[in-house]
Amino acid sequence: MPRFDLSPAELREYRPEVAEPADFDAFWARTLAESRAVGQAPELTRVESPLALVDVYDLAFSGFAGDVVRAWAVVPAGTTEPLPTVVEFNGYNGGRGLPHERLAWAASGYAWVFMDTRGQGSGWGTGGSTPDPHGTGPSVAGFMTRGILDPEQYYYRRVFTDAALLVDAVRELEFVDAARVAVTGTSQGGGIAFAAAGLSEGLVAVMPDVPFLCHFERAVGLTDRDPYHEVERYLAVHRGDAEQVFRTLSYFDGVNHARRATAPALVSVALMDPVCPPSTVYAAANHYGGEASVVEYAFNEHEGGQGVHWERQAAWLADLV
């Protein structure tokens, strides 16, 4: 994929107007309050594993509407003290997989928690195990358009609520230092991290990596790659619904969540990314409510900085915790 978006100089200054509904804060305050009202205490179950250096737990917590959502929690073996903690969200259609697959944060002395994205986890990797027990109106194959005509019914209302409630739940765990919780994630996980950052108080750091779910009005039509393209296909069939669809999406736009976040942020962007175009990432980073640093990967597509970027994150986070 060659260069197709704004030039590097333009990107760094790109701060577009992005629509925000008047009741954005009220919508989310109500949403979180309703789900918190029906939630229960998280359950932590020790899991046997060959991983001698770490302790592995299956974490079951109450997400949207009290639905049980699962996560892995992995900590250095024998941890008894509260640790700085990294909460991670996953990319599109991946599940939490198996705990041995992502060990770098725990091996670096953090408590690491990895959320299963409800309903997803069958597209690649080793699977997920959290259902999404809510139906949907007509939708394109995929998750992007489930319930897209109504913010109340939209799929990501449930996912973002899960994410915010996972931050709550994690803070109740005895091996977590509630004052030192960071959120991170790649692609969809980065978009969820922006949302968690906007919806949670007192995070120590936010690390969205080539984040998805930002500046939908630009993204839809700028790229023909899924998942943004799912919205385009929906609108190609439901020809009169564009206004309503983009109104729904405005409640979930990473730009609007980023505006409300205040913890220090380290954002990555890949300048040839055809999946999450760089201008959509910069739109969120440049509107970020706190201090945000952006790391550019000039010749990468959506894979971004991969392990190189993790080293950047690890060094940056170490200075904050």
Next chain:
Amino acid sequence: MPRFDLSPAELREYRPEVAEPADFDAFWARTLAESRAVGQAPELTRVESPLALVDVYDLAFSGFAGDVVRAWAVVPAGTTEPLPTVVEFNGYNGGRGLPHERLAWAASGYAWVFMDTRGQGSGWGTGGSTPDPHGTGPSVAGFMTRGILDPEQYYYRRVFTDAALLVDAVRELEFVDAARVAVTGTSQGGGIAFAAAGLSEGLVAVMPDVPFLCHFERAVGLTDRDPYHEVERYLAVHRGDAEQVFRTLSYFDGVNHARRATAPALVSVALMDPVCPPSTVYAAANHYGGEASVVEYAFNEHEGGQGVHWERQAAWLADLV
């Protein structure tokens, strides 16, 4: 797509063993009984349209679990007498669209009813309007793997029940001659037609056109084209679930439904069809419980006979009604 399946001679004799669960009939009897128990009378609403030669109705009926499902009903203008009726089901991810898009049956003097497939209708065409208000476990993008670990939860349990209950509902309409109801459909619609044929009594004819949803154990892995391929991708992630998945699918296999059907059938098959391979179609046709004629389209892929086949169907059905 060149020839890739059995030879024509082999196809015509192909009658494979297909697994059938011991409680197949009990499962479906219970399923239909439960949904019928919560159903309500169908509602017919006249729709304004420029189509002067026909009357158009929006039909809302109670499908699975009493969910409201929509359909179009189109009849010759001013119909007052019960007519022979064609109930049609749609292809994968299409919706019922707009009533002027399929006028041939009504223009030929039939009452024509076209079911909206729940949750679908956003993939192509002009849309659908029936939600699927039931959640799902982790699934591949698409509809094929929603709830696939449990026959009770499987997506097509709801769709096939909708289809059978639509036959019930249609028979209550005053412009329908309940003794002369035929079912038809192309691709997914053909698979649903087989199911409706196996689950309904007293149909006058069954016309599956290049039907999907037949002989899953052969189809999955024989073609790399969606929708069968969705199951393969699910199993590629959920590596231990093949037995459970195929057990679920056995309740929905067109072969097993075809075995129970008795009305005369006209089945079409395209010999170069990479989506619904011809051997999977012949598997159902050759196991059909009544008299089944097969029309072969030797050089067609999944488009099959198109309008040419409709003329075959129209002539064949005219002799039966």
Next chain:
Amino acid sequence: MPRFDLSPAELREYRPEVAEPADFDAFWARTLAESRAVGQAPELTRVESPLALVDVYDLAFSGFAGDVVRAWAVVPAGTTEPLPTVVEFNGYNGGRGLPHERLAWAASGYAWVFMDTRGQGSGWGTGGSTPDPHGTGPSVAGFMTRGILDPEQYYYRRVFTDAALLVDAVRELEFVDAARVAVTGTSQGGGIAFAAAGLSEGLVAVMPDVPFLCHFERAVGLTDRDPYHEVERYLAVHRGDAEQVFRTLSYFDGVNHARRATAPALVSVALMDPVCPPSTVYAAANHYGGEASVVEYAFNEHEGGQGVHWERQAAWLADLV
């Protein structure tokens, strides 16, 4: 296909200079006169069909050079009075197919006539039956470059003449009200409709839907999709022929035909159309000689508005007839 053409605001003002040969009108006047001179009266033959609500006719009329061209004529059953009439032209490489495949206009009370495009009809659908008994110089596979070095020999000279003479012929039919004839068509059919509109007198309406054959100098090289791309491939081989080729095409450019048309027009354009780029459609619409309304489909590719647009056309046309 993401957005690739002018912005919506630019499109609406786009009114490019398009070359027009000095003898454009003389060329066409002579062409039509010569073919009219050798024409014979149209022949209408009733066709048996299961379509009880309509009467179906095979219409054979004299097209270019007196060649026999076929069309379907379908009218409400038992029509005896002159009706408002819709003459429709088909998309690239489609044939007139079977009469039951397009019933909406006749079912809405119009006489509907559907022209077979000479030589075409073997690319998709259910076929055509009109030969093109004229040879060609070297040409790319397809129809776009047949005779392209000479306006006299160019393929579309024959097709556009067929279209204009079909309007003549239709007006001789007893079930047609000659004062209320509209022309329409999708893609290539839309381009032919522009030509018929420019070459015929007294049409009541013109409805080109995502029209092809407009503003060749921009289209060739803007898209790599056939059929415009056929011209590019021809010029890639015949490296010195660009001037001559574009001179030929200027006689057939929808922009030049649109300039001469005066009947009210309803034009559709799909803003992500990679086959008939939106700027080429707007070029014709913005040069249209009469009143032209444009309906935009913002998220569609070449499929455009499909059945949704037919409803727009039907409502718009009803007000005119």
Next chain:
Amino acid sequence: MPRFDLSPAELREYRPEVAEPADFDAFWARTLAESRAVGQAPELTRVESPLALVDVYDLAFSGFAGDVVRAWAVVPAGTTEPLPTVVEFNGYNGGRGLPHERLAWAASGYAWVFMDTRGQGSGWGTGGSTPDPHGTGPSVAGFMTRGILDPEQYYYRRVFTDAALLVDAVRELEFVDAARVAVTGTSQGGGIAFAAAGLSEGLVAVMPDVPFLCHFERAVGLTDRDPYHEVERYLAVHRGDAEQVFRTLSYFDGVNHARRATAPALVSVALMDPVCPPSTVYAAANHYGGEASVVEYAFNEHEGGQGVHWERQAAWLADLV
């Protein structure tokens, strides 16, 4: 393209039954006689060129129906004596191009004549200049289905006649030794060479290189690559025409022409050729009426042996002339 056809051992023995019409010889005798009856003497025009070592001529001869067909004739500069001669036919949709592009035969001391394939020459390379002044019924884009419903009207009737009449014409040239004329060609050119070999008397050698146009009933449906695939697409639309189409093709099948040829033949075949599958080539080679050697290129697709094979041909032919 991996191996997909018969095994090498099976190929070498493959001698399928191929349908041949009873009037095959009568058809061709009449065809050639009619065209010969209206033909005129070939015209040879010296062409200026920078090619000092050879003399270049534009050859215009009378082909099918007396149509003027062009060819290049290139001979060693100053040739005054009759030379052994190679007549070459071109691949699909190529033209005769420019004389400097193929110099190997003339540089080896042969008179070399390269026929322009009528109507072709716009698909690749540097072009052709021979029109095909005969119309056609509905056809797929390309040349394979022009007039395919009737052997009299079929495109290759004209091309094969051109080829046989070119052999006639060449023998009239003073720099040609009429007793030492060989025919050759690659792909379509190889198929034409088989036809020329079957239709001409007294050739010294025949060298079809990865020949096309052989064993149509197997080829159509075995490969999804054009040009054979053009026939499949035609039959996919014209669903009832298979018998008639294959009857037409039987007059043009390289197998049937090969049966009638008697000059020594050197045939090449590429075992991974997805365009001209090896079994279709062996079908013709194994039915060849004279002595035929086959050179296999085991790991090549349709490019075959390229320049390596020309060296094989040159050595083989040198022994015969």
Next chain:
Amino acid sequence: MPRFDLSPAELREYRPEVAEPADFDAFWARTLAESRAVGQAPELTRVESPLALVDVYDLAFSGFAGDVVRAWAVVPAGTTEPLPTVVEFNGYNGGRGLPHERLAWAASGYAWVFMDTRGQGSGWGTGGSTPDPHGTGPSVAGFMTRGILDPEQYYYRRVFTDAALLVDAVRELEFVDAARVAVTGTSQGGGIAFAAAGLSEGLVAVMPDVPFLCHFERAVGLTDRDPYHEVERYLAVHRGDAEQVFRTLSYFDGVNHARRATAPALVSVALMDPVCPPSTVYAAANHYGGEASVVEYAFNEHEGGQGVHWERQAAWLADLV
């Protein structure tokens, strides 16, 4: 990719004849002896990292011809006792990347050593840093055909020697228990593991995962996917070199190396693997010189079992060490 290779039942019995050069053992004995003769002691350099739970080392050892080759060595933090050790080789065109990217073995209490494949490491991931300071004859892009005309010059002679010498080097490290060294790798890494197993003494286990580099004569031509396809392309140009090429490859065929291996083996195979077709994997497993278990992934392509298979390996290996 649908099923394309032998059936599961055939695969399990597949034990083809595979050519083996008479001097296979002599070739390798000499090769290893020569390189050992010029080798130097491995150098281990502690690397700073945020990974608190493990110690990370850069290991530089003498590979083929004494060339310096790099590896990562990662052990539980503070390890002082010899540990069971896993030596891992990488997939095609990947480098050793960064040490935090693969932590599962070290986190499970093993010393883990990961070899950089010489010259590779620029195709994906986070890079490699080992040059291949040896030239090559003409080769296809990629590594498969470098020096392929001569076993002495062939690229994998250097790589396999590196692998065997890494096993030597690892046994000299103080944190390694020389009697409990296992080798593993995925794809190319699995092929190298077979070679290391055949060339090394006293390994405790061998775990090739969807191994590449097995049964070349079948693989080349069975799949059109790289890297096997590189050989096919080479042979398509070098048309006379097949015998010599396959002779070279016979020294490197995983089947021949597997025959000589004796340590217990756990082999994985993906039944729909288009890159390393299952029959080529079974060919090596069924010829394996010791006890070999095969784990099948029935619906996977080349990704195979991924993290699920690592759990299988970890459990299996724990029983052996």
Next chain:
Amino acid sequence: MPRFDLSPAELREYRPEVAEPADFDAFWARTLAESRAVGQAPELTRVESPLALVDVYDLAFSGFAGDVVRAWAVVPAGTTEPLPTVVEFNGYNGGRGLPHERLAWAASGYAWVFMDTRGQGSGWGTGGSTPDPHGTGPSVAGFMTRGILDPEQYYYRRVFTDAALLVDAVRELEFVDAARVAVTGTSQGGGIAFAAAGLSEGLVAVMPDVPFLCHFERAVGLTDRDPYHEVERYLAVHRGDAEQVFRTLSYFDGVNHARRATAPALVSVALMDPVCPPSTVYAAANHYGGEASVVEYAFNEHEGGQGVHWERQAAWLADLV
């Protein structure tokens, strides 16, 4: 490929700043001097061939570091006098092939010499036979990134040196008029021709045809087609190396070599060329140090003018020699 680069008007004025290292001339002077110091006299061996009109020689000359590089030399049969000479370089991954494949220059009375590109010659055609006996650091498959971190080690340092030394060698041949040597080549061959033109004295003409290897900083990222894309993939893995990579490439940039060339040049450019974008070609042509004419092929992709352009070259060169 549609238009994607600058407009024709912009292209003709495009004269970008291109980085040039301060020691460019010193680097090349030293490089050539070192290789000349170890070179030996060229060896010319007569080759048997059926090509009676020309004499064919295998030319072995000393290239970079004294490595033996091969070329074909072809001259009119019996040449005894010094002739004007064309030295040609080949496209990416092609070899010198067989002498009969390119006869136009020799047939026009020139001595023609065609260099084998070291290490290449296995990608297409009939092969090469010159090894590249120098190793490389980690590289992407292909030749573009071999040694790319260091100008001393970069692959094209060897190739460009070969080219300059071939000009030296050719001038020693008795059938060559040293004062009338021209260089030419297509694609990669055109880039090498620019380099040879900048590094050699006293050439009579330079004819780069759709040249590659020009203006790397623009090319990498503007096109996603190999070979430029190889550099992009390298940088996507080696995320910190861009500065060093582009510094290396600046020694090899056709723009910098063109600046130093003084012989008259005829450059071709294809305006839709996605492999060697037209702006990169114009960058070199507009910086050319002597008189440069540019021939545009407006509708061509990377095939450019093909045989049509050869005629342009032949006429242009004839005026100079």
